[in-house]
Amino acid sequence: MSGHFAVRRLLLCGCLGLALPSLVLGAVFVSLEEAADTQPANGTPKTLQKRSTDNNVVEVYSVTIDCTVTSRFAHTVITSKALNKANSSQEIFFEVELPKTAFITNFTMEIEGRVYVGVVKEKEKAKKQYETAVKAGQTAALVKASGRNMEKFAVSVNIAALSNVTFTLTHEELLQRKLGQYEILTRVKPKQRIQEFKIVTNIYEPQGISYVDVHSTFLSNELLPLVEKTVTDKKAHISFSPTLEQQRSCPYCEGSVIDGDFIVKYDVKREKGLGDIQVINGYFVHYFGPPDLRRVPMNVVFVIDESGSMAGPKIRQTREAMVAIIQDLHEEDHFGIVTFDDYVRVWKPTLQQATNQTIKDAMEFAKKITNRGMTDINAGVLKGVEMLRTARRDEILPQRSSDMIILLTDGMPNSGVSDPVEIHKNVREAIGGNMSLNCLGFGNDVEYPFLDVMSQQNKGFARRIFTDSDASLQLQGFYEEVSSPLLLEVDLKYPSNTVDFLTTNHFNQLFNGSEIIVAGRLMDNDIDNFLVEVFGVGYEDYQVQGQASVSDWGVMYPDEEYVFGDFTERLWAYLTIQQLLDKSKVGSPQEKDSITAKALDMSLLYNFVTPLTSMVVTKPETDDTLQVADKLTEEQRQNAERMGFTSEKKQSNLHLFQSLTLSTSNCFLSLFFIYLRSETSFLSAPKPTYLFGGWRPSLSDRASRPEDALCFNINAKPGTIFTLVKDQMSGVLVNGQIIGDKAVPPDGHISTYFGRFGIVHQTLGVNLEVSTQDISVFQNGNWVKLLWSGTASLKGPNMDLLLTKDRSLTVTLKDSVKFVILLHKVWKKHPYHRDYLGFYTLDSHLLSPNVHGLLGQFYHSIEFEVSNLRPGQSPEKPDATMFVKGHELNVTRGWQRDFRRAIKKGESIPCWFIHNNATGLIDGEATDYVVTGLFSTL
Numbered sequence: 001m002s003g004h005f006a007v008r009r010l011l012l013c014g015c016l017g018l019a020l021p022s023l024v025l026g027a028v029f030v031s032l033e034e035a036a037d038t039q040p041a042n043g044t045p046k047t048l049q050k051r052s053t054d055n056n057v058v059e060v061y062s063v064t065i066d067c068t069v070t071s072r073f074a075h076t077v078i079t080s081k082a083l084n085k086a087n088s089s090q091e092i093f094f095e096v097e098l099p100k101t102a103f104i105t106n107f108t109m110e111i112e113g114r115v116y117v118g119v120v121k122e123k124e125k126a127k128k129q130y131e132t133a134v135k136a137g138q139t140a141a142l143v144k145a146s147g148r149n150m151e152k153f154a155v156s157v158n159i160a161a162l163s164n165v166t167f168t169l170t171h172e173e174l175l176q177r178k179l180g181q182y183e184i185l186t187r188v189k190p191k192q193r194i195q196e197f198k199i200v201t202n203i204y205e206p207q208g209i210s211y212v213d214v215h216s217t218f219l220s221n222e223l224l225p226l227v228e229k230t231v232t233d234k235k236a237h238i239s240f241s242p243t244l245e246q247q248r249s250c251p252y253c254e255g256s257v258i259d260g261d262f263i264v265k266y267d268v269k270r271e272k273g274l275g276d277i278q279v280i281n282g283y284f285v286h287y288f289g290p291p292d293l294r295r296v297p298m299n300v301v302f303v304i305d306e307s308g309s310m311a312g313p314k315i316r317q318t319r320e321a322m323v324a325i326i327q328d329l330h331e332e333d334h335f336g337i338v339t340f341d342d343y344v345r346v347w348k349p350t351l352q353q354a355t356n357q358t359i360k361d362a363m364e365f366a367k368k369i370t371n372r373g374m375t376d377i378n379a380g381v382l383k384g385v386e387m388l389r390t391a392r393r394d395e396i397l398p399q400r401s402s403d404m405i406i407l408l409t410d411g412m413p414n415s416g417v418s419d420p421v422e423i424h425k426n427v428r429e430a431i432g433g434n435m436s437l438n439c440l441g442f443g444n445d446v447e448y449p450f451l452d453v454m455s456q457q458n459k460g461f462a463r464r465i466f467t468d469s470d471a472s473l474q475l476q477g478f479y480e481e482v483s484s485p486l487l488l489e490v491d492l493k494y495p496s497n498t499v500d501f502l503t504t505n506h507f508n509q510l511f512n513g514s515e516i517i518v519a520g521r522l523m524d525n526d527i528d529n530f531l532v533e534v535f536g537v538g539y540e541d542y543q544v545q546g547q548a549s550v551s552d553w554g555v556m557y558p559d560e561e562y563v564f565g566d567f568t569e570r571l572w573a574y575l576t577i578q579q580l581l582d583k584s585k586v587g588s589p590q591e592k593d594s595i596t597a598k599a600l601d602m603s604l605l606y607n608f609v610t611p612l613t614s615m616v617v618t619k620p621e622t623d624d625t626l627q628v629a630d631k632l633t634e635e636q637r638q639n640a641e642r643m644g645f646t647s648e649k650k651q652s653n654l655h656l657f658q659s660l661t662l663s664t665s666n667c668f669l670s671l672f673f674i675y676l677r678s679e680t681s682f683l684s685a686p687k688p689t690y691l692f693g694g695w696r697p698s699l700s701d702r703a704s705r706p707e708d709a710l711c712f713n714i715n716a717k718p719g720t721i722f723t724l725v726k727d728q729m730s731g732v733l734v735n736g737q738i739i740g741d742k743a744v745p746p747d748g749h750i751s752t753y754f755g756r757f758g759i760v761h762q763t764l765g766v767n768l769e770v771s772t773q774d775i776s777v778f779q780n781g782n783w784v785k786l787l788w789s790g791t792a793s794l795k796g797p798n799m800d801l802l803l804t805k806d807r808s809l810t811v812t813l814k815d816s817v818k819f820v821i822l823l824h825k826v827w828k829k830h831p832y833h834r835d836y837l838g839f840y841t842l843d844s845h846l847l848s849p850n851v852h853g854l855l856g857q858f859y860h861s862i863e864f865e866v867s868n869l870r871p872g873q874s875p876e877k878p879d880a881t882m883f884v885k886g887h888e889l890n891v892t893r894g895w896q897r898d899f900r901r902a903i904k905k906g907e908s909i910p911c912w913f914i915h916n917n918a919t920g921l922i923d924g925e926a927t928d929y930v931v932t933g934l935f936s937t938l
């Protein structure tokens with residue numbers, strides 16, 4: 001697996017909910033293997049071929065990620081060097097993931113002393129050139145959407161025998177303060193250990209740094225001291241450069257490599273008044289985010305889609321989020337709830353103050369939100385507007401307070417007024433600039449541009465909520481960001497005879513924990529100070545003025561003047577382009593054209609890859625082999641997600657965990673297997689289970705891809721015993737017995753569960769029987785009985801047991817396997833259900849390659865591919881075709897519950913459901929796994 005490396009540079013910032021700590025925003029890896037491209041969605045299966053890798057052919061010997069933040073402006077340079085050690089030429093790949101909020105500004109390849117530089121061109125022109133190349137069959141697009149917040153840049157080049165290549169990619173962006181901090185996140189996921197490996201971050205903040213936190217998901221206690229952090233008043237230096245030996249995640253595991261996120265969070269010191277102004281090289285930038293302002297009361301109407309398409313997890317997550325959000329309302333706030341399908345309902349006809357009683361009442365209402373009919377967005381939003389207007393008219397709202405509508409929807413309008421243009425018009429007219437409208441688009445069926453434009457037109461912004469187990473947290477995170485307005489209608493004024501080319505200088509709201517940034521150009525380079533004024537409506541009137549003066553960075557940072565160059569100008573250009581791109585979405589066609597033309601000119605002038613430009617990379621081999629890097633819009637990202645769903649190659653060669661738990665459905669035993677893979681794992685790996693040196697328990701890790709779970713039911717009668725894991729080499733056997741309800745439920749359907757497990761380790765002489773009452777252990781010739789009602793820890797030479805009272809039993813069998821059995825307690829007096837058990841494998845990589853059994857067979861790599869997504873019986877659950885083990889199966893999108901983290905409620909995990917007793921997926925038939933005794937082998 002050498003020649004394969006992955007590491008990520010991430011900047012968490014910009015405009016997505018900070019409640020999502022694991023957002024991944026950037027990455028780079030270099031690999032010898034073919035990048036796992038998303039194939040065109042034509043439904044034809046690509047042959048599942050193993051890609052060959054020669055361990056010693058390409059060596060990536062150096063990777064450096066160097067980020068310099070100058071007054072929030074992040075300039076990141078990623079350099080990777082590789083050597084082709086082979087006698088023949090080799091294709092070498094370079095892949096980088098960068099934040100979707102960043103612009104690529106340069107890319108170069110240095111080969112045999114020659115430097116090949118990517119050229120930024122107008123997108124249309126680049127496309128023509130590119131299409132010619134496509135016809136010649138020469139090329140591929142370089143940038144693809146990746147995850148929620150990244151995009152992936154991938155390029156490959158043919159390198160002659162015994163030659164070096166150096167790839168360098170530069171990207172830039174303005175960090176956005178959210179919930180009181182800036183965040184720079186780097187994902188470290190090398191696939192091999194690298195001779196020279198370095199992450200360096202330098203932060204220069206003239207306002208003074210109030211704190212810098214560095215943490216990481218992969219730093220063990222031993223690695224922690226390797227992170228160097230030096231913070232002085234205005235500068236922070238953080239570096240991490242582990243040696244080859246230290247790049248192992250587990251000191252004893254051959255092939256293990258560190259893997260995880262490296263996160264730097266910081267904030268700057270804030271003083272009352274104007275904020276901070278930097279004037280350098282003829283451009284200025286003004287940061288405004290005063291501390292200690294009192295919150296302005298908020299009047300908010302939640303307008304919630306309860307149409308049929310919200311069925312399933314979405315509506316449940318919405319309920320959860322609403323209950324949490326309502327609890328967070330302040331007593332000075334007023335609020336209302338509107339729910340709509342093709343019919344509009346209200347919690348109360350008028351806005352209510354958030355008292356203990358109304359909060360309690362509204363929570364009860366929120367718990368009962370259910371999915372019903374069609375989607376009439378127009379009527380829902382207009383109802384919310386009317387409620388706010390009426391409350392204003394009747395003077396029940398505080399004079400100084402902020403009016404806001406939060407719309408949550410998951411689909412397109414299909415009832416009532418359903419023409420998007422007409423809805424835009426109706427809403428704009430009804431709102432009349434008197435309140436803000438924020439739109440949350442839930443899942444992939446929403447037309448995000450429709451919501452985006454509607455928000456832009458009404459002083460608000462739109463966000464996507466991704467269908468995932470953390471959707472409820474995404475919703476709450478968004479609310480947290482907007483729930484504390486400090487100032488309304490903020491104007492930042494500069495003398496018009498002194499500055500021009502100002503970026504936006506009027507803001508509808510300033511939220512707690514955020515920051516307003518304005519930049520502009522000085523008309524006269526020699527000006528050394530000018531007047532600045534800020535006005536706003538807050539709890540009290542807000543008005544400050546003062547002088548901005550030219551800062552002398554040479555004095556502030558005497559040793560490093562050369563670092564800063566033209567950052568104010570580039571920051572100004574970045575901000576201007578971003579704002580123009582936003583503005584180009586609204587307005588008349590002529591306005592749009594002129595705004596777009598301006599944004600294009602600036603993108604070209606400053607070499608930014610924006611949605612209007614492309615970077616053309618010419619490969620050295622032949623002059624007409626072109627590759628083109630684009631910037632994707634949110635709409636394109638969403639489309640890619642929809643497409644990717646149907647065609648992405650699934651190859652689950654990294655088992656981070658597998659699990660087996662119960663089902664409660666009508667006499668069916670449900671086995672469910674989860675394959676969580678890393679994002680990069682579709683690059684095939686000869687030693688998959690070693691790649692990450694063990695398993696990673698965290699589902700919240702966005703690198704995991706919960707959508708890759710497979711699940712199925714097996715129809716079996718209570719009493720049946722299945723062999724779940726069998727490894728003759730190591731002598732490990734796990735059997736599980738099914739039990740049924742203790743009485744027949746009123747609907748006549750008896751649920752089945754796992755009620756008993758028999759576990760044997762022949763070589764170690766260990767024997768374990770686990771039931772819902774107790775645990776019998778046979779070890780070293782002695783029997784011990786443990787009760788679930790106690791907590792215990794047993795350490796033996798061959799087996800460790802950790803029993804957590806009424807909850808879980810973790811079993812570690814020496815040098816072979818580790819798993820956990822969960823006890824699901826049911827109310828004692830439940831008329832028919834009873835306690836049951838769940839089984840989760842934590843680590844199986846030491847078992848032999850011959851391990852088998854209903855669960856054990858999935859300890860091996862399994863490759864599958866899902867294509868041809870099509871409507872299923874229920875709109876929430878599309879059908880698809882799965883190619884696996886040479887079979888073509890009809891599968892259905894479904895949900896399963898994972899109980900490892902939340903033993904009571906579980907978490908919903910999307911999975912591909914395989915019908916028909918999993919025939920075609922499992923080896924043989926389900927009946928082949930049935931045995932007669934808890935300790936019998938087949």
Ligand SMILES: *[C@@H]1O[C@H](CO)[C@@H](O)[C@H](O)[C@H]1NC(C)=O
Pocket residue numbers: 086087
């Ligand atoms: C490279 O070429 C030499 C001589 O032709 C040969 O002996 C050697 O095995 C080759 N090495 C590889 C890695 O192919």
Ligand SMILES: *[C@@H]1O[C@H](CO)[C@@H](O)[C@H](O)[C@H]1NC(C)=O
Pocket residue numbers: 105106107108115117607
């Ligand atoms: C990109 O990088 C190359 C190599 O360092 C340099 O020559 C070139 O000027 C850079 N281009 C831009 C637009 O900065």
Ligand SMILES: *[C@@H]1O[C@H](CO)[C@@H](O)[C@H](O)[C@H]1NC(C)=O
Pocket residue numbers: 083162163164
């Ligand atoms: C490749 O780069 C390494 C390190 O810079 C250098 O030692 C080596 O000589 C180079 N090899 C070739 C063939 O240029």
Ligand SMILES: *[C@@H]1O[C@H](CO)[C@@H](O)[C@H](O)[C@H]1NC(C)=O
Pocket residue numbers: 356
């Ligand atoms: C509301 O409840 C909180 C705690 O639950 C209590 O401290 C507060 O006094 C209550 N307010 C009113 C007005 O009852």
Ligand SMILES: *[C@@H]1O[C@H](CO)[C@@H](O)[C@H](O)[C@H]1NC(C)=O
Pocket residue numbers: 888889890
């Ligand atoms: C899968 O479903 C399609 C109809 O959607 C049917 O024509 C086909 O025979 C099914 N294939 C299998 C293997 O069940």
Ligand SMILES: *[C@@H]1O[C@H](CO)[C@@H](O)[C@H](O)[C@H]1NC(C)=O
Pocket residue numbers: 714715716916917926927
């Ligand atoms: C599944 O297997 C059981 C026997 O174990 C059988 O009775 C049942 O019909 C099978 N179901 C399907 C859908 O094949």
